[in-house]
Amino acid sequence: MNDDQSRSLYGRALDAMPGGVNSSVRAVRPYPFFIERGDGGHVVDADGNRYIDYVMGYGPLLLGHDLPDPVTAAVQQAAAEGPMYGAPTEVEVELAEFLARHVPSVEMTRFVNSGTEATVSAVRLARGYTGRDKVVIMQGGYHGAQESTLVEGAGSDTHPSSPGIPDSFAEHTLTVPFNDEEAVWEVFEEHGDEVAAVMTEPVLGNYGIVHPVDGYLETLREVTEEHGALLVFDEVITGFRVGGLQCAQGKFGVTPDVTTFGKIVGGGFPVGAIGGKTEIIEHFTPSGEVFQSGTFSGHPVTMAAGLETLRYAAEHDVYDHVNSLAAELREGLTDICADQAPAYTVVGTDSMFKTVFTRDAPDDLGNQCGSGCRQRESCPRYDICPKTGGDIKRADTERWERLHWPAMRERGVFLTANQFESQFVCDAHTEADIEETLEAYKEVL
Numbered sequence: 008m009n010d011d012q013s014r015s016l017y018g019r020a021l022d023a024m025p026g027g028v029n030s031s032v033r034a035v036r037p038y039p040f041f042i043e044r045g046d047g048g049h050v051v052d053a054d055g056n057r058y059i060d061y062v063m064g065y066g067p068l069l070l071g072h073d074l075p076d077p078v079t080a081a082v083q084q085a086a087a088e089g090p091m092y093g094a095p096t097e098v099e100v101e102l103a104e105f106l107a108r109h110v111p112s113v114e115m116t117r118f119v120n121s122g123t124e125a126t127v128s129a130v131r132l133a134r135g136y137t138g139r140d141k142v143v144i145m146q147g148g149y150h151g152a153q154e155s156t157l158v159e160g161a162g163s164d165t166h167p168s169s170p171g172i173p174d175s176f177a178e179h180t181l182t183v184p185f186n187d188e189e190a191v192w193e194v195f196e197e198h199g200d201e202v203a204a205v206m207t208e209p210v211l212g213n214y215g216i217v218h219p220v221d222g223y224l225e226t227l228r229e230v231t232e233e234h235g236a237l238l239v240f241d242e243v244i245t246g247f248r249v250g251g252l253q254c255a256q257g258k259f260g261v262t263p264d265v266t267t268f269g270k271i272v273g274g275g276f277p278v279g280a281i282g283g284k285t286e287i288i289e290h291f292t293p294s295g296e297v298f299q300s301g302t303f304s305g306h307p308v309t310m311a312a313g314l315e316t317l318r319y320a321a322e323h324d325v326y327d328h329v330n331s332l333a334a335e336l337r338e339g340l341t342d343i344c345a346d347q348a349p350a351y352t353v354v355g356t357d358s359m360f361k362t363v364f365t366r367d368a369p370d371d372l373g374n375q376c377g378s379g380c381r382q383r384e385s386c387p388r389y390d391i392c393p394k395t396g397g398d399i400k401r402a403d404t405e406r407w408e409r410l411h412w413p414a415m416r417e418r419g420v421f422l423t424a425n426q427f428e429s430q431f432v433c434d435a436h437t438e439a440d441i442e443e444t445l446e447a448y449k450e451v452l
């Protein structure tokens with residue numbers, strides 16, 4: 008595989024940008040390949056190598072790289088009319104109305120420019136609304152590059168996970184292991200009247216893909232309600248992907264107070280959003296007192312791309328297509344792992360998938376979850392499959408990154424850069440892509 012252009016571009020990039028990239032996950036070793044263009048479910052790199060793309064921009068590209076005509080037309084029109092104004096436009100009202108129609112918890116939405124901005128604003132809103140300072144998050148959960156959640160440690164013994172964040176920020180953040188009902192009750196027993204919110208992804212999508220155990224999300228709903236704290240679902244990945252237009256909260260039947268969105272809702276352009284009940288969301292300025300503002304918020308090009316992408320998904324069989332292809336992929340992977348790497352766990356739901364290089368195999372694989380781990384108690388993997396972010400960390404992450412990723416790349420399959428990040432099937436992927444991908448896994452696993 009020829010790499011000359013990418014290698015030389017990375018040489019220039021290292022002089023011009025820290026680590027040669029603008030988002031750390033892109034700096035795969037020894038150096039990343041540079042993308043020249045997308046083509047449906049594929050990307051082509053600067054040296055002309057072609058890959059089946061399961062990174063999909065790390066989540067935003069539900070439809071793949073070739074946007075359908077109505078989406079392209081709306082984006083081009085919005086850009087041609089003038090990029091942005093600093094005054095309201097109809098398209099942002101339409102997108103907010105669309106969210107209110109489809110997402111159970113959402114009556115009102117504030118649009119921002121990234122998932123990080125959404126979770127920052129959601130935490131500020133929860134604190135302002137409740138008059139409390141503490142937030143509870145999941146160990147190994149990811150909510151973007153924000154001070155309150157870049158935190159390590161257990162319970163109230165937490166510290167910042169990055170230099171540049173004062174210890175005093177982490178003091179207000181409590182962590183619990185995902186899927187551990189007892190731990191969250193305990194934290195609330197001790198700190199209940201200081202907790203503004205529990206924030207979690209309904210399915211962990213930045214830590215290997217961890218499905219909730221039966222009843223866990225309901226427990227979070229119950230404990231927050233009992234203690235007067237808000238439940239915030241970070242649906243930046245799962246929004247408009249898991250459960251389709253109703254999002255993961257609709258699929259699991261648990262309605263949070265506040266939801267953060269990003270990724271798909273901007274149709275491939277920079278976006279974030281905070282949605283919820285009117286009574287809560289109206290605490291944002293100018294209707295309320297919790298400061299929230301942004302020059303680019305509700306950007307017309309982004310709003311047009313998001314609205315037309317979601318309309319397209321509503322009017323076509325996008326979710327059927329991506330979900331059934333991904334199910335086929337997960338089922339194929341489950342069979343391949345059973346034959347070649349019985350310790351590995353295939354995870355994912357809807358159009359998300361990943362192989363987690365877990366280290367223990369059950370004695371008998373009969374009746375295991377067949378299309379991605381569902382935390383089924385009757386599954387022979389149940390006691391050893393990943394339930395928390397920590398379980399993913401204990402997998403063979405080095406093997407995944409150093410041997411598995413490059414070998415898949417060598418065979419023309421572009422996976423996310425490490426064991427932790429989810430991978431995505433898009434509407435442009437085909438049956439042939441899935442078959443080719445499974446052949447590659449068969450050679451590599």
Ligand SMILES: *Cc1c(COP(=O)(O)O)cnc(C)c1O
Pocket residue numbers: 120121122123124126149150151152208212213241242243244269270278
């Ligand atoms: C990607 C992501 C974020 C951060 O979004 P950015 O747009 O990268 O700032 C926050 N939360 C979750 C769950 C995410 O997957």
